Amino acid sequence: LTLFEKIIARQIPADIVYEDDHTIAFRDIHPQAPTHVLIVPRQVIPRLDLATEADVEVLGRCMLAVGIVAKQLGLSGYRVVINNGEDAGQTVFHLHLHLLGGRRLTWPPG
Numbered sequence: 001l002t003l004f005e006k007i008i009a010r011q012i013p014a015d016i017v018y019e020d021d022h023t024i025a026f027r028d029i030h031p032q033a034p035t036h037v038l039i040v041p042r043q044v045i046p047r048l049d050l051a052t053e054a055d056v057e058v059l060g061r062c063m064l065a066v067g068i069v070a071k072q073l074g075l076s077g078y079r080v081v082i083n084n085g086e087d088a089g090q091t092v093f094h095l096h097l098h099l100l101g102g103r104r105l106t107w108p109p110g
């Protein structure tokens with residue numbers, strides 16, 4: 001199982017802020033902003049560039065979950081990040097969206 005599957009299965013604890021049939025969202029253990037939540041599809045796609053046509057609904061559900069979670073947590077400005085591959089800093093090979101907010105975010109990102 002991936003680390004995030006273990007969180008979904010409640011084998012590893014996490015601060016879960018939102019769940020639906022397709023996604024789960026929980027706080028990042030090493031937050032990079034006052035609010036740093038990971039939005040994770042229940043279905044494992046190892047990284048974004050391995051997604052296929054069959055994953056279109058799941059991908060869309062993840063994007064929709066961002067807005068739901070951001071509203072729930074009272075975020076107005078925020079950033080959504082997907083790290084694809086090791087060169088982008090991906091460490092967990094179970095697709096996830098980073099939702100970052102609660103502070104002024106600089107551009108370009110590092």
Ligand code: AMP
Pocket residue numbers: 003012014027028029030031038082083089090091092093
């Ligand atoms: P990435 O580097 O894009 O693959 O993102 C993986 C993220 O998972 C990192 O920001 C980690 O801080 C976070 N992370 C690792 N282990 C846990 C955990 N047990 N609970 C919550 N977040 C975690």
